[in-house]
Amino acid sequence: MTRRSSGPAAAPVEDRRAGFLRSLDTPAAVIDLAIVERNIARLQRACDRAGVRNRPHVKTHKSVHLARLQRAAGAVGITCQKLGEAEVMAEAGLDDILISYNVVGEPKRARLRALAARCTLTLSCDSGVAAEGYARALAGRDGPTVGVLVECDTGRRRSGVPDPHAAAALARLVAALPGLHFAGLLLYPPDGDLAASAAFVAAAKAACTAQGLPLQVISSGGTPNRGRIGRLGETEYRAGTAIYNDRQMVRAGAAQPGDCALEIAATVVSAPAPGRVLIDAGSKILSSDLGGFDDFGELPDHPQARLYRLAEEHGFVDVSACANPPRVGDVVRVRPNHACVVANLVDRVWCTRDGEPAGTLLVDARGRVS
C-alpha cells in the first residue's frame, strides 16, 4: 500500500471537526450535512423498497431548505404538526402538505382557508368538532374539496378515534360535509408489536369500504418503526426524527451513533470540584427531555462522562470516571436525547461537512407555536 504524497497530508476529519467546534460561539446546535443527506436518502430508500410514498415530517427540522432536500430526494410532500409550520412551508413553495394534527379553534379558520388556497392540503381529525370546523373554514370556496384523514388510535393512547367502528362513523361524517372529502386513515402506531394496529387498519378499511368510502391514503409514521414500513398496508409514511436521529433513536435500534446529525457544541465554563464540570448547555438549549434515559445527553468524546443535571444555562457533568476529563475552556460535543425539541430551541443551526464549516441554516418555522 502506498501513501499519496502529492501535497501535505490533510488533517483527519476528527481534527477538522475539533477545529470547527473551537471556532463556534457556544452553545450552538450543529448539524453534519453529510449525515443529514445520508439520512434523507436512507428513509427514501426504505419507502421506495416498500412501495410506500415518503412524506417526511418537518417538525424535527422546521427548515425550508431541508424540506426541499427531502422533496428532491423523492418525497411526495411533507407532513406538518402545526398550522404555523405548514404556512411557512407553503409560503416557501412546498406544495403538498399533510397536517397530522387536529386543527381546532375559530382563530385558525381563516388561516386554514388561506393555506388551502396555496397548496394541496390534506387535513386529519379524530372528532366531528374538528371536521365541522374544517367545513366552516373552507365553506363556499372554489376549487377541489380538501381531503381529510381520520386519525386512529391503534395503541399509542394519544389522539385518534378508539376503534374501527368510530373511524367509519367519522369517515361518513367527513364525507357528508361540504368542501371536504374522506381521504383515508392516519395512524401513529406504538413502537413494538404491530398486530393490534394491523387489525385496526383492516377492520376500519372494511367498514369504510362497506359504506362506499374507499381509502385513498393510509398514512403511518414514526422513525422507530421505519424498519417495518409497509407492514400495515400503509400508502404513505411520515418520519420526522430520521433526518437528524438522536440518542433515543440509537437506543430504539433505528440508528447508529454515526447516523446522529445534530449535536450541541458546548464550552466547559467551570470545574469547581474534582469530578464535576459545568458546560454552557442547559435546559434552554438541550431541553429537559429525558426520553427514558436518566441523564440529559451524552458526550461522544467523553463516553464516561454523565450529564446528570441541567439548570437553565448549565449542564452538570460528572467526569469522575473520565481518564481525560475536559477542562475549562474546552469545547465538547453533546448528543441530545431528543433532536426535535433541541431544534425548536434555536433560530439557526451551524452546518459542517466532513469537519469543514458549511454555513448556517435557519430553523424557519421555529416560533410558529400556533
Add this chain to the structure above:
Amino acid sequence: MTRRSSGPAAAPVEDRRAGFLRSLDTPAAVIDLAIVERNIARLQRACDRAGVRNRPHVKTHKSVHLARLQRAAGAVGITCQKLGEAEVMAEAGLDDILISYNVVGEPKRARLRALAARCTLTLSCDSGVAAEGYARALAGRDGPTVGVLVECDTGRRRSGVPDPHAAAALARLVAALPGLHFAGLLLYPPDGDLAASAAFVAAAKAACTAQGLPLQVISSGGTPNRGRIGRLGETEYRAGTAIYNDRQMVRAGAAQPGDCALEIAATVVSAPAPGRVLIDAGSKILSSDLGGFDDFGELPDHPQARLYRLAEEHGFVDVSACANPPRVGDVVRVRPNHACVVANLVDRVWCTRDGEPAGTLLVDARGRVS
C-alpha cells in the same frame, strides 16, 4: 349599602378573561400585567426593607420592556445569565448589568469588550481561566476597570469556588489582572438552611479583607429565598422567577397561586376516550421541566385534571376526576411548572390586564443562546 346602577354591570373579571382566552390563537403564552407589576413592586419592597439593592435577573422574561419596568420600580440594574441577553439589554439602554455566569471562550472576547464599552458591566467567575479571559478581552482599553465578582458555591453544588480559601485566592488573582478589579462575591445559596452560606460568606469576607481586598458587593439571589433577603449580609439581590412566578414557586412558599402571572392558553383538540383529553400545548411550549412534580403543569380552572404526559405538540390530560371536563374546542389555562423555560420557547407573550387584552410583548433576548 346601595348598588350603583348608572350603567350595565361590567362582566366579572373571570368572564372577561375567559373571553380574551377564547380570542387567542393557541397555544399562547399569556401574562397578566397587573400581576407582573404587583410582583415587581413586591420584590422591590422586600429589597428596600432589607436595605439591599435590587438587581433582578432578566433570564425569566428576557424582555426589554419588563427590565425597564423593574428599573423604574427601583432596581439598581439588572442581572443576565448570557452574554447575548446582556447585549440585547445594553442595546436597549439598560446601563448597569451584572453577568452572573462564567463567560468563557475566545469567540466571546470581542463581544465582551464591546459590551463593556456600552454599559457599567460587572462580571463574575469561579476560575483563573475565566478571569484571565476577561483580562484578555478587556486588554488595553480606556476607561475604568471592570468589576469582577468571585462566584462561590455555598452548597448548591453547581458552579462556584468550593471554599473561602479558594475565593480569596481567586480574588487576589483578579485584583492582579490588568483591566479588572475585584468587586466582591456572588453566590446562589441553596434553598433551605442558610447557615453554611453565612459561614462561607463570613470566612471569605475575612480572608479577602485580610489581604487588602474589601468587598464592595455581595450578590445573592433566588426567588425561593426572597423572604430572607439580607440574612447573608448581601448588598445586592438577584431574583428572576419572582416577576412571573410559577407552580414551583407556589410549592416553595414563595408565591400564592394568584401571584402567577404567566399561563399558557391551550385548546382541547381531542377527547378520544373517556377520561382523556389532548390539548395543543406540548413540550414545545411548556418544556418538559418537571421541577420536582410528577406532572407537567396544572389547569387552574380544572383542579382535578392531571397533565400527565407531553408529546411535542400534545398535552395529555387525565380528566376522569373532573366534574365538568373541558370539551373539544374549549380553551383552558395551564399554569406551568417553570415559567423561565416557557418564556424561552416563545417569541412573544400576549398580555392581559384584569381580563382585558393589553397587547403583546416581545421576548427580546429569546434565541440569543450564546
